Amino acid sequence: MKAAPRLILLSLLAVLVLLPYIWMVSVSLKPRSEVFSATLSLIPQDWAAAQNYGRVLREIPIGRYLLNGVFVCGAILAFQLAFAIPAGYALAKLRFPGRGALFAFVMLGLLVPAHVPAIPLYIAAANAGLLNSYTALIAPFTISVFGIFLFRQFFRAMPDELLHAARVDGMNEASVVLRVVLPNAWPAATAFAIFSVVAHWSDLFWPLIVVTEGDLYTPALGVLWFRAEEAGDDYGALMAAAVMVTAPLVIAFLLAQRRFIEGMTMSGLKG
Amino acid sequence: MTQTFAPTRRLLMLGSGLLAAPSIARAQTVAITAHYSMPAIFKAAQDAVLEAFHASQSDVRVTYANPTPSYEDGAQLLLRGAATNQLPDVTFQGLNRMRLFAERGITRDLRPYLAAEGNPAELGYSPPLLAIGFQGGQQAGLPFAMSNPIAYYNVDLFRRAGLNPDAFPTTWDGVIEASRRIRALGDGVEGMFYRWPGDDWMFSALLFGFGGNMLTPDERDVAFTGPEGLGAVRLLDRMVKEGGMPNFAGTADLQAFAAGKLGMMFRTTAQVRGISESVGRNFELRTTIMPVIDPVNGRLPTGGAGAMISARDDNRARAAWKFVKFATSAEGTTLMVKNTGYVPTNQIAIDDPRYLSDFYRDNPLFQPATRQVGIMKPWYSFPGANSVRVTQVMVDNLARIAEQRATPEQVVADMATEVRRLLPRA
């Protein structure tokens, strides 16, 4: 395709996709009385950025929430990778009885809505005295069936010769995983990381259940603070909080995207 | 702390019994936790109440658990807490959910505490105010912040349509006629919106306005199949047919109103602050009381939050009562009103101009709700396991009116059948 039409088409589509974002950023800069108007104007007449972002910074420890988010998402990701890489490898490359059944369980796990195991897990966490702790925020997500699924697909595309060679060299299965599989898994891991971090960074459901006291809220809950359905939301502050919570993710994606695309590429995704 | 002070106390007691008293009091300080929802509305009020409470006495110290974003989240927190013994000692819950907790035995009946205080009226708990918190056969809670539906209108659109903004219609016939004329301005301007979606609250405003009830007094059968219920649904039907009322979803009505494209809006008074900020200087906003349907028997439902005691331990429950009593006192309710704009919940603060007359003089938009205090009655909570689900059935059926897919007669009949199925089987 010629360069110009491609760029024009992509730009048009980009504007369409970005419209809600542009509006979000624009509202975060406006006073409340300019948010809804019969004419779409994105530039505020009176700038209220200081007011909106100021309210967020004043009312909630957003910095603390963002740090919680980094820690919780990081820990969740670490556990998920530690569990999912060997499992994905075994499901893809090793023959053992019950492999089919295990894979069926993985598929089943992909379908269970997050709300379903929530109450039993909450009761267990409460009985273990773990409410209002990082453990409660992290533990339920240490297993990612999506991760196992993704890594299985990834390892299926990995040439068997590589593994054979390692085994011929006298490695046992554990060191095959440690010395051959792991170093080759990082591209898929980057890909998985983005999906995992996005999901847990934005999770509104579980943190609200297990954090009832203290400053352990994760970033998305900071946005929820400014929702007040009954009295009408303070749109400026709500959008300002949303911008502050979304921005780190966007920056992280921009930084990671080269590796990310590579990672997905190498996984081959060959069904 | 208490341990460290012990020897000192013993010494003092040897010396002087009088001096010992304050120390003993300090030793008995009870620490309790409280929980509320919707910090965006209530945080300032709760912080002010807490500060004043701590300044007023030293026996009880209150700390807040993290506030939940909505009443629904707050209710879930309490129900989960009941399953795991993680309950706060005081909780502020939506008025329509108090019955649910009372029936499940999660919160305490406040009658013994009130009885111990003597005459409740002297504390400002008048019979109608107590009735708001009397749910499921017990004094489930005391109202902390009350709201009722009011009318919001755009003065500029009234003028442009040749209507007198100083004489807002006092009947629904007048409102529907005004809606037609505002709508005739064209350019996407809508006349009116009556906020029927979400829950059954605004529908009950019409039903109660006719003097009707949701259920029969023994709560065995529906009571809205008579002329009152049919009248309420027919009225909604006329708003759509004759008043050209659009079918706004979510907060579309608030958005259109703020943009100056909606003439009249009927919604809770709790929105006054938010709406006036959204309107800014875009046009002149006024509020007024709801049109009257039945001047004798007509009533309006009460929304808002009530204070409940969920402490398991008797000692903590006594401390919790002290906080609840303060939060709903004339002083507490004054702080609440000044920080939120909700209707005061203590008769002394309502009657005595020292408390709030300045506030209402400076904030006239908040006044109409207080003028309707005399006709407020509880937001009805349905009995039994399906109490919340019932309200969804009503909203779903009213949507058929809003979309003009069923007649009022059909809707009332279907609503009755479906609600009956969800009532407790005797």
Next chain:
Amino acid sequence: MLTGPAMLAYLAMLLVPTLAVVVLAFTDFELGMPGFRWVGFDNFADLLTDRTVAASVRNTALYVAIVTPASILAGLGLALLIESGLRGKIVFRAIFFLPVVSLMVAMATAWQYLLHPTIGPVNALLRMIGLAGPNWLGSSDWVLISLGAIGVWENAGFNMVLVLAGLTAIPRELYAAAEVDGARSAVARFRLVTWPLLGPTMLLVTTITTIRSIRTFDTVATLTQGGPNKASEMIVWTIYQEGFSFLRMGYAAALTVVFLIVVLVVMLVQTRIIEKRTHYA
């Protein structure tokens, strides 16, 4: 051995809690009630006559039927368009990925405004070309289509990324070879090289997108709450509302069990087909 830790975590965090919920399906358990009674298959019998469940199943099926193919095609189209040139690749990838990281709780307000029947920019645009826009989120005829469009907005970026990965895995030499073999036009090369080699990727994308759209929850919860009159009622929202809003845990559990069984059967059939196709390829 290697699946050990994963299976342990799977058991503790997913399977056991889910099985506990399955047990609840045979009780009348309610959140906040001290005890419960065994009710056998009563909850399942009630499901059959429940108007909400019927609407929910129908809407979910329709939604999946719209959103899955549309967002796969959108993802494929975007990926091909981005890869067909050199300039702006990084920027466009990032832009189209943005909806994946959106916070629906904040985006809901934006969508309500953009799709507002009278003051919304979308209908303002339609008016400019002489069309009267519908009441996107308020009309029971349009609401599912509107949610579907937002679903495509959310999923297209996700799919684009997966397709991009599949595309870059295709060896460049194959295109050169195809050209030598007479595939002059871009369309011919697409049919000869890209599509067959992308096959496995597309099947994976289909699986993931199907799962994601079946589990749609956030948009329903923040934008329509299933209304008007159940026109946007979807299955995970119904489960949530029965269990958490209406507090009928036992009933919600029964609904979950049926949902899992039905979808698992569908997925297994789909996997069979995928595995078969892969053998051909």
